[in-house]
Amino acid sequence: MAATGDVLTSQGYISHHLTHLQVGSGFWALNIDSLLVSVVLGMLFLWLFHKVATRATSGVPGKLQCAVELLVGFVDGAVKDVFHAKNKLVAPLALTIFVWVFLMNLMDLLPVDLLPYGAQLLGVPYLRVVPSADVNITMSMAIGVFFLIIIFSIREKGVSGFVKELTLQPLNHWSMIPVNLVLETVSLVAKPISLGLRLFGNMYAGEMIFILIAGLLPWWSQWALNVPWAIFHILIITLQAFIFMILTVVYLSMASEEH
Template identity: 65%
Template sequence: MAANGELTPQYYIEHHLTNLSVGEGFWTWHIDSLLFSVGLGALFLWLFHSVAKKATTGVPGKWQCFVEMIVEFVDSSVKESFHGKNALIAPLALTVFVWIFLMNLMDLIPVDWIPHAATLMGIEYMKIVPSTDLNITFSLALGVFVLVIYYSIKVKGIGGFTKELTLQPFNHWAMIPVNLILETVTLVAKPVSLALRLFGNMYAGELIFILIALTYSANLLIGALGITLQLGWAIFHILVITLQAFIFMMLTIVYISMAHEDH
């Protein structure tokens, strides 16, 4: 903010991209990201649990139809991409898809509404889209990575998993160091790509919303144009937030399916 109290574009952008944090260094906690991500996860569980309790074999209501469509869509995606037998995969895929979609959906709330309400309550910063926080996307990706390692060892055994890392792609003892480097990079790249893809797309989308809001708030003469741009970008962004949730879900299924393959 400028010395005379005038709102500057730089301060406006930085303010909207700064998390409400406590702690320092490695132990910094982003309270807003944790609050919204956990809250949306609880909302997902409550909504789907309430539908399951009230489900009927008769004519279903609109909400039950919607939930059944999502479940059938995820179930068909799992059947097409996962070639092993594991009762965890379908519920995991459903959780990943819906949870990430809800976190992404927060991006459609006008950028000034909740931060301004938080300011009125004495809270300086409030970032409401958890998937624009690299800590959240990396934690999701690391959860998938842990499952990949777990099932790789469970299905193939420690020896089989070690051979996979050391005898591929060149099946010769002299190439073990090269194979280990290549396979380790490939393995580590999975969670990194998962986290960065989701974060990058959502962060860029949030930044565009902020820039559009900054433009028409700074110049009332183009306010109508700014609202039109916001609406247009929001409609397009519905596709983006859905696609990013779907990609994360599909890669999760594929990675865990690869972990079940015993060569």
């Protein structure tokens, strides 16, 4: 499949599927496909959970309500095990992160040519439909978590307490302030970087494998590799959503604790 309708080589096919629909250039380029898909999935999540909440019954629940209740209970239990302070934001935040990231990851299970080919028929040359395989999306979410860490730290300890945490630990002596500042700053900055890159790396690798299978094998034999990888990938997309959620809660718990 190509934007021009010409037959692509395997290398061209792979390159085409790894190209984003963009506006702008350089640092200010926006990946419209990733933004659009992530927003649509976020709206789907809000609509679905609002629908379940408004139609919830105390009697025998339907399958959808039962699934949502199990999910909410699972996330609530995970948060209680990790976050011991009182905060009304953390549990809804954890639920939002888990479901949203899971839905973005789930797009990787769609056939690689399904939506891009449909978009091409409408005149859209490129379309990548897995937002979590875009480092801009994962790092944007990680930066949001980073700001929450700072806000939680300052709210619980005050500005002076936050500064002391960066300058007087782990070596509690005024002469070691520069060393402490470097160590703690690196530790603080490493949290969002590792959080965003971990999700991106796993999802990009999964997307790449699906593209390689579709680009290098005849269509009639692709199922032999696609089906086993898709089944295994269900575990990966769920695990990565859980890891992103639980690490966010862990970081916020650490920011809320007094050393």
